[in-house]
Amino acid sequence: MADLRYPIGDFQEPKHFSADGRKRSIAIIEETPAKMRAALRGLNDRQLDTPYRPGGWTVRQVVHHVPDSHLNAYIRFKLALTEEMPTIKPYDEQAWAKLEDSRSTPIETSLTLLESLHERMTVLLRSLKTEDFARQLNHPERGPMTVDSVLALYGWHGPHHVAHITELRKREGWQ
Numbered sequence: 001m002a003d004l005r006y007p008i009g010d011f012q013e014p015k016h017f018s019a020d021g022r023k024r025s026i027a028i029i030e031e032t033p034a035k036m037r038a039a040l041r042g043l044n045d046r047q048l049d050t051p052y053r054p055g056g057w058t059v060r061q062v063v064h065h066v067p068d069s070h071l072n073a074y075i076r077f078k079l080a081l082t083e084e085m086p087t088i089k090p091y092d093e094q095a096w097a098k099l100e101d102s103r104s105t106p107i108e109t110s111l112t113l114l115e116s117l118h119e120r121m122t123v124l125l126r127s128l129k130t131e132d133f134a135r136q137l138n139h140p141e142r143g144p145m146t147v148d149s150v151l152a153l154y155g156w157h158g159p160h161h162v163a164h165i166t167e168l169r170k171r172e173g174w175q
Contacts, residue, residue, distance in 0.1 A: 004053035007163035011156045017148040022125075022133060025155030030122045032158030033115040036066065039165040040107060047174060048107060052164040057097050059168065062161050064102040065093060067114045073154045074121050080137040080147050081128075087138040125151065 014021060040048075040063065048060040057065065072091060079086040096102060133148040169175060 004056070004164075004167070006160070007167045008156070008160055011153055011160075013149055014152055017133065017146075017152070019130070022148070022151060025151045026122060026125045028155045028159060029118055029125070029151075032066075032162065033111065033118050035162045036063065036114060036158070036165075037111055039162050039169070040111070043169075043174065047172075050168065050172070052168045056164075058103075059165055060107060061097045061102050062164055063107045064105060064110045065097055066158060066161050067110050067117055068096055068102070069093065069157060070114065070117055070121070070154065073150060073157075074117060074124075076137055076150055077121070077124060077147060080135045080150070081132060085136050085138055085144070087140065090139065090141050 040059070043059065048063075049058050051058050052062060068091075072088075076088050079088060128147070133146065133151070135147050136144050137150070139145050
């Protein structure tokens with residue numbers, strides 16, 4: 001059985017970054033809200049409150065996690081672009097997922113937030129010059145990261161969580 005935590009595989013940071021790779025990652029970020037919405041289409045509350053894997057978050061928690069995480073990414077991009085090697089603040093995503101807003105807010109709230117956020121993020125990322133992608137931030141847990149590496153990570157992150165939902169749907173026959 002495949003590792004249900006990583007339905008598209010664990011994140012592998014590219015060894016080299018290219019203009020084409022950046023364009024692909026930005027396009028993926030742009031498409032993620034629509035793909036998330038499509039993955040959720042027709043699910044009822046019982047299904048939304050089903051963990052995507054044993055011991056994992058519920059579908060609802062996954063939906064709320066993605067904009068939580070991507071809001072942090074957006075801020076990290078902006079900090080890296082406007083400050084010299086800023087140290088960013090990590091957050092405890094497990095603790096955030098246990099908060100009431102992640103457990104009971106209607107998913108439409110987070111889907112709308114994700115759409116608006118990704119629209120802004122895509123505009124920002126498409127405006128960058130090649131040298132901007134080399135700007136750095138310091139992540140206390142990961143060490144120095146470039147805008148390129150954050151972009152690659154979030155180009156993977158959205159599809160990773162969409163696949164949690166689509167793979168659960170397949171396993172449960174919720175097509």
